[in-house]
Structure formats: structure tokens, C-alpha cells
Amino acid sequence: MxxxxxxxxxxxxxxxxxxxxxxxxxxxxxxxxxxxxxxxxxxxxxxxxxxxxxxxxxxxxxxxxxxxxxxxxxxxxxxxxxxxxxxxxxxxxxxxxxxxxxxxxxxxxxxxxxxxxxxxxxxxxxxxxxxxxxxxxxxxxxxxxxxxxxxxxxxxxxxxxxxxxxxxxxxxxxxxxxxxxxxxxxxxxxxxxxxxxxxxxxxxxxxxxxxxxxxxxxxxxLGEWGIAEGAIFENWRELAFDKTEIAKRQGVKSAFGLDWGYSNDPSALSCSLVDTINKEIFIFDEHYEKAMLNDEIAQMIKDKGYAKEFIIGDSSEPKSIAELRRQGIRRLKPAEKGPDSIKSGIQFIQQFSIFVHPSCTNFAIELANYVWDTNKEGQLINKPIDDYNHLIDSLRYSLEPIRKRMKVR
Incomplete structure (x- = not known):
């Protein structure tokens, strides 16, 4: 009993x-x-x-x-x-x-x-x-x-x-x-x-x-409903696409980005295919995890099969980039950022239709909650909140080379 x-x-x-x-x-x-x-x-x-x-x-x-x-x-x-x-x-x-x-x-x-x-x-x-x-x-x-x-x-x-x-x-x-x-x-x-x-x-x-x-x-x-007022990205939806078929399209480029985190923020890896002709972004994989050491991040990238991919990482941690490169992630490069890089990156992404694979659940949450900030009077201002942006930041980094090529063209 x-x-x-x-x-x-x-x-x-x-x-x-x-x-x-x-x-x-x-x-x-x-x-x-x-x-x-x-x-x-x-x-x-x-x-x-x-x-x-x-x-x-x-x-x-x-x-x-x-x-x-x-x-x-x-x-x-x-x-x-x-x-x-x-x-x-x-x-x-x-x-x-x-x-x-x-x-x-x-x-x-x-x-x-x-x-x-x-x-x-x-x-x-x-x-x-x-x-x-x-x-x-x-x-x-x-x-x-x-x-x-x-x-x-x-x-x-x-x-x-x-x-x-x-x-x-x-x-x-x-x-x-x-x-x-x-x-x-x-x-x-x-x-x-x-x-x-x-x-x-x-x-x-x-x-x-x-x-x-x-x-x-x-x-x-508090468990209250999130209010989607001032959403930055309304150009996205969930879609169960076949990444192999998307990759066959003319002009499609792969884009991998990495944002650092540890105790409070997650390390975030975004993986997407970008159709520059039809202006479409297909997000097919993600990783979103707190308290990851650099060797664990490197191993995660290897386990996913992305070690040989060109990855753009947050340039705020050059030491972390150097460590991952020594551990076999040799094509990892720092993001260039620059003045107003967040706004310009957002504006570039807003030109595309974004399709999120159903397996990328954290990406969907960020896209639904990434909104413009407000001033003391509660009015929206032209600045995003500094939250729900780890995968979105990694996506911005990953698109830097594509943005440059499209700008030149």
C-alpha cells in the first residue's frame, strides 16, 4: 500500500x-x-x-x-x-x-x-x-x-x-x-x-x-497573453516545405548565422535558404539553447552537419569565434554590423516572404513577439525591443553577404 x-x-x-x-x-x-x-x-x-x-x-x-x-x-x-x-x-x-x-x-x-x-x-x-x-x-x-x-x-x-x-x-x-x-x-x-x-x-x-x-x-x-501590437515582421508564415526542392531553384543561397548566449540568453543558430529572385526566405533548421560552452556549440554544429558551411557569427565575441574555428568550424566569420545595422538588417528582411518550417518552433515564437519598442507615453518608436531577437539576430548576420551582393547588383 x-x-x-x-x-x-x-x-x-x-x-x-x-x-x-x-x-x-x-x-x-x-x-x-x-x-x-x-x-x-x-x-x-x-x-x-x-x-x-x-x-x-x-x-x-x-x-x-x-x-x-x-x-x-x-x-x-x-x-x-x-x-x-x-x-x-x-x-x-x-x-x-x-x-x-x-x-x-x-x-x-x-x-x-x-x-x-x-x-x-x-x-x-x-x-x-x-x-x-x-x-x-x-x-x-x-x-x-x-x-x-x-x-x-x-x-x-x-x-x-x-x-x-x-x-x-x-x-x-x-x-x-x-x-x-x-x-x-x-x-x-x-x-x-x-x-x-x-x-x-x-x-x-x-x-x-x-x-x-x-x-x-x-x-x-504572469501568464498573460502577449500583445502583438507593433509586430516588426508580418511577412511570415509556417510552411512544411522540402528544403531539397527549394535548394534546386535558380539563385538560391544558403545562409547560416550564429548569435552567442550563455546564462540569460540562448545561443542561437539559424539555417535558411534564400531565394533572391522570388524574394523568399525558407528557414529550415534552428538551435536555441542556454548555457552552452563554445566546445558544445562547435559539436552541435558538427552533429547537424554544418561544419563546412559558411557561418556568420556575432562579432561581439571574437574570442568565441577563434575558439570555434580552432575546433573545426573553420568557415565561421564575424558579422560586420556597422551603424544602424539592426534597422537596415530588419528593412532587408522585410523585403522577403519568410517561410518557417514547423520544426523551427523557437523561430515562430520570436517572429510573433519581436515588436517595435514604445516610449514613456506608450507610443511606438522606430526601435525594436531588445528581446525575442536571438534567432532573428543570427538571421540578420547570415544575410549580410547576400545583402551586399544584392546591393551591388
């Missing part, structure tokens, strides 16, 4: 969420708000209470499960003291409740067939969890999964849970779930202030964000 105090493990702020049995549970929240960990705890407990239930966990990109939802659910089983009753497999990525054979399946929208064709060995598929649901820009992708949680479930309630950071108020999630009243929908907004497990160091990070990045604090701190 395992006795665990859910109040001590889960904490406060989520009682209604925990017990709700309507069709949709939709939680927008800031970072550190317990929304994902509480969801993981809830599903491990529910699966053990309902011996016929199976569930599917969805992320936009399948590879992102391993370091997020899969680990969170494994952590939840350990915290609840039931790890010995669960088997967490990597290949295939699954979690099975050993006494009954119930299974938690992990799928990505980058492989639609693996989602729609799923069948369970025992019981019923009655629950789905969409983690980082904001990354799903196409509502139809959600609808396909929603329709699959249908039919006979042996009397079990059917439910879909969505958890996300609310980056933009233009997203379909707001219109569908938050702007209308529906008795079959529970919507919640949570933030770090309801997380009693954070220590003073954690809370200090949010206070620093509040002072330095008020726009980001509103979204990531």
Missing part, C-alpha cells in the same frame, strides 16, 4: 484542474507555474485509478518529448512513489503501467500518420495531453487529434488537456477556448506565484525579468 499526500506533492492552485472531467482542460501559464508537472502527476495518478484508460501525449515535434513530457511523467511516477510499477521505454518512446498494461504513447505532429493510426492493446484511448500547445499554429492539426478521441470508451470520460505559454493573443487557442463560454471547457491562467516549491533564487529570476524584460515578464512570469 502506497500512501502519498497529494497536497504535499502537488501543492495548491490546481484542485479544480485535478478533478475536472469535462472535454477540455486548457491551462495557459508562465514559467514555473507547475502546469506541466501538475499535469504529469495527474495523469500518472489517473491511469492507476482507471485500469482501462490509455493516453497520448502530443508535441509539435516528436524529438522534444524525450527531454520534456517523457521525463516529467517519469519524474511524476517517482514522486508518487510508484516508479517500480511503471516501465519507461525509449524505443519506442512509451510508458507502461506494468500491473495492467496500460500505455502512455508519445507522438509528434511532424509525423501525422503516427498520431491518427494509433491503436491500444488494452482498454481505450480516452485522454490526450498537448504540451506547449501554442507551438501548434494550425488549428486543423489539433482538430484531427480531437476527432480521434471519440467513440466508445467503456464509460470512461474523454478529455484533452492543453498546456502552454501564451505568447500571442492572435493565436487560435485564445479565440477557441478563452473568448467564449463553454460548459465543457475549463480554462485557467497560472503563474509562478502559485508555486510554493520555488525558492528565493527562483523568485529572484522572475524579479530580474520583471525589471529588465517587462514584456517577457507579462507572458513568462
Amino acid at each position: 502506497i500512501n502519498v499526500s497529494l497536497k504535499k506533492v502537488v501543492g495548491g492552485g490546481y484542485k479544480k484542474f485535478w478533478n475536472y472531467k469535462g472535454r477540455y482542460r486548457v491551462v495557459k501559464g508562465g514559467r514555473g507555474s507547475k502546469k506541466s508537472t501538475t499535469t504529469a502527476l495527474n495523469y500518472i495518478a489517473r491511469m492507476m485509478e482507471q485500469p482501462e484508460a490509455n493516453m497520448i501525449v502530443i508535441r509539435k515535434v516528436f524529438k522534444d518529448h524525450r527531454d520534456s513530457t517523457w521525463k516529467q511523467l517519469k519524474w511524476a511516477a517517482r514522486v508518487l512513489g510508484v516508479s517500480k510499477l511503471w516501465e519507461f521505454k525509449v524505443s519506442p518512446l512509451e510508458a507502461t503501467y506494468i500491473p495492467t498494461g496500460q500505455t502512455i504513447y508519445f507522438r509528434g505532429l511532424d509525423d501525422p500518420m503516427s498520431v491518427t493510426s494509433i491503436t491500444v492493446d488494452k482498454g481505450y484511448l480516452c485522454w490526450a495531453w498537448f504540451e506547449e500547445a501554442f507551438q501548434i499554429l494550425n488549428e486543423d492539426d489539433f482538430n484531427k487529434i480531437d476527432m480521434s478521441i471519440r467513440g466508445d470508451t467503456g464509460g470512461l470520460f474523454k478529455q484533452i488537456t492543453l498546456t502552454f505559454n501564451p505568447w500571442s493573443d492572435k493565436h487560435w487557442l485564445k479565440k477557441r477556448f478563452f473568448d467564449v463560454e463553454n460548459s465543457n471547457v475549463l480554462t485557467m491562467t497560472t503563474n509562478y506565484q502559485c508555486n510554493e516549491f520555488l525558492d528565493e533564487a527562483d523568485r529572484a529570476l522572475f524579479e530580474d525579468m520583471r525589471v529588465r524584460f517587462p514584456r517577457r515578464y507579462k507572458i513568462e512570469g
Whole structure:
């Protein structure tokens, strides 16, 4: 017999969420708000209470499960003291409740067939969890999964849970779930202030964000909708393109850029194909990660197969450029920048239509939130905010050689 105090493990702020049995549970929240960990705890407990239930966990990109939802659910089983009753497999990525054979399946929208064709060995598929649901820009992708949680479930309630950071108020999630009243929908907004497990160091990070990045604090701190007023780039959309086909076009050039980061900011690598004839940019890959040492950045570039590519890096760190060149990234060059380089770079990019591959989720977030700054009166000024710009800066650097050639021509 395992006795665990859910109040001590889960904490406060989520009682209604925990017990709700309507069709949709939709939680927008800031970072550190317990929304994902509480969801993981809830599903491990529910699966053990309902011996016929199976569930599917969805992320936009399948590879992102391993370091997020899969680990969170494994952590939840350990915290609840039931790890010995669960088997967490990597290949295939699954979690099975050993006494009954119930299974938690992990799928990505980058492989639609693996989602729609799923069948369970025992019981019923009655629950789905969409983690980082904001990354799903196409509502139809959600609808396909929603329709699959249908039919006979042996009397079990059917439910879909969505958890996300609310980056933009233009997203379909707001219109569908938050702007209308529906008795079959529970919507919640949570933030770090309801997380009693954070220590003073954690809370200090949010206070620093509040002072330095008020726009980001509103979204990531308080869980409020991001306002897209003053968007710098409105010339972009998500598109599942074939980069091999794009590369065959006449006049297409590859462009790779690197922006440095460490503790507060991520290191950002942008990879794109630029069609100078049709004025189109196709962003096909990205890397976005904090706390990377230079040798780790070099290895990441090698692992992606880009070591021999011509890469333009932020010139503010010549030592880092020298280190990466010594480690085999020999075609890495510093950006030239110059006066008004940010504005001129933005103006150049604005001449193109930008297509973002669905796998580049961080690029989509930056493009949606990169806006013109405001003055003390709240009026927009001709200067971008210094935030949501790490991949965008790396894109600017990567386009310098192309901009020069087009200017000369």
C-alpha cells in the first residue's frame, strides 16, 4: 500500500484542474507555474485509478518529448512513489503501467500518420495531453487529434488537456477556448506565484525579468497573453516545405548565422535558404539553447552537419569565434554590423516572404513577439525591443553577404 499526500506533492492552485472531467482542460501559464508537472502527476495518478484508460501525449515535434513530457511523467511516477510499477521505454518512446498494461504513447505532429493510426492493446484511448500547445499554429492539426478521441470508451470520460505559454493573443487557442463560454471547457491562467516549491533564487529570476524584460515578464512570469501590437515582421508564415526542392531553384543561397548566449540568453543558430529572385526566405533548421560552452556549440554544429558551411557569427565575441574555428568550424566569420545595422538588417528582411518550417518552433515564437519598442507615453518608436531577437539576430548576420551582393547588383 502506497500512501502519498497529494497536497504535499502537488501543492495548491490546481484542485479544480485535478478533478475536472469535462472535454477540455486548457491551462495557459508562465514559467514555473507547475502546469506541466501538475499535469504529469495527474495523469500518472489517473491511469492507476482507471485500469482501462490509455493516453497520448502530443508535441509539435516528436524529438522534444524525450527531454520534456517523457521525463516529467517519469519524474511524476517517482514522486508518487510508484516508479517500480511503471516501465519507461525509449524505443519506442512509451510508458507502461506494468500491473495492467496500460500505455502512455508519445507522438509528434511532424509525423501525422503516427498520431491518427494509433491503436491500444488494452482498454481505450480516452485522454490526450498537448504540451506547449501554442507551438501548434494550425488549428486543423489539433482538430484531427480531437476527432480521434471519440467513440466508445467503456464509460470512461474523454478529455484533452492543453498546456502552454501564451505568447500571442492572435493565436487560435485564445479565440477557441478563452473568448467564449463553454460548459465543457475549463480554462485557467497560472503563474509562478502559485508555486510554493520555488525558492528565493527562483523568485529572484522572475524579479530580474520583471525589471529588465517587462514584456517577457507579462507572458513568462504572469501568464498573460502577449500583445502583438507593433509586430516588426508580418511577412511570415509556417510552411512544411522540402528544403531539397527549394535548394534546386535558380539563385538560391544558403545562409547560416550564429548569435552567442550563455546564462540569460540562448545561443542561437539559424539555417535558411534564400531565394533572391522570388524574394523568399525558407528557414529550415534552428538551435536555441542556454548555457552552452563554445566546445558544445562547435559539436552541435558538427552533429547537424554544418561544419563546412559558411557561418556568420556575432562579432561581439571574437574570442568565441577563434575558439570555434580552432575546433573545426573553420568557415565561421564575424558579422560586420556597422551603424544602424539592426534597422537596415530588419528593412532587408522585410523585403522577403519568410517561410518557417514547423520544426523551427523557437523561430515562430520570436517572429510573433519581436515588436517595435514604445516610449514613456506608450507610443511606438522606430526601435525594436531588445528581446525575442536571438534567432532573428543570427538571421540578420547570415544575410549580410547576400545583402551586399544584392546591393551591388
